[in-house]
Amino acid sequence: MGARIDITDKRKRAYKRGLWSETLAALWLMLQGYRILKRRYKTPYGEIDLVACRGPMLAMVEVKARPDLTQGLESVTRHQQQRIEQAVLMFLQENPAYAQHALRLDVMVCRPWRWPHHLKDAWRPES
DSSP states (O other): OHHHHHHHHHHHHHHHHHHHHHHHHHHHHHHTTOEEEEEEEEOSSOEEEEEEEETTEEEEEEEEEOSSHHHHHHTSOHHHHHHHHHHHHHHHHHOGGGTTSEEEEEEEEEOTTSOOEEEEEEEOOOO
16 A cells, blocks of 8 residues: 555656646746747647747647756657657647648756756657
8 A cells, every 4th residue: 555655646746847847848938939829738649748939930849857858858759759749730730820830849858956958859750
């Protein structure tokens, strides 16, 4: 029974850390001139943490809370990228006004006691 409580507590802490990281990343993007269109955009295919727009650029942002930059960047697996790409297609179908925007897939890594690291154009969808 004790192990079950520990796992549940770990999950709750991870969930709260994820929410905080997404909030920090959204704030950072707003300070950089982006407008946050969606947070935690959910589809049957996957979730996009942040959908942000600045001028003609539409950025789909995956946020990772990790102790260091390398772990954060490596944690976005190819499978996860594919799920995000499917979610992007659904977003564009539901929001045709953004279909003509330039699209970018970004990763933001939130590390303890540092500003988020924003890797723009982290990957491109396979055609």
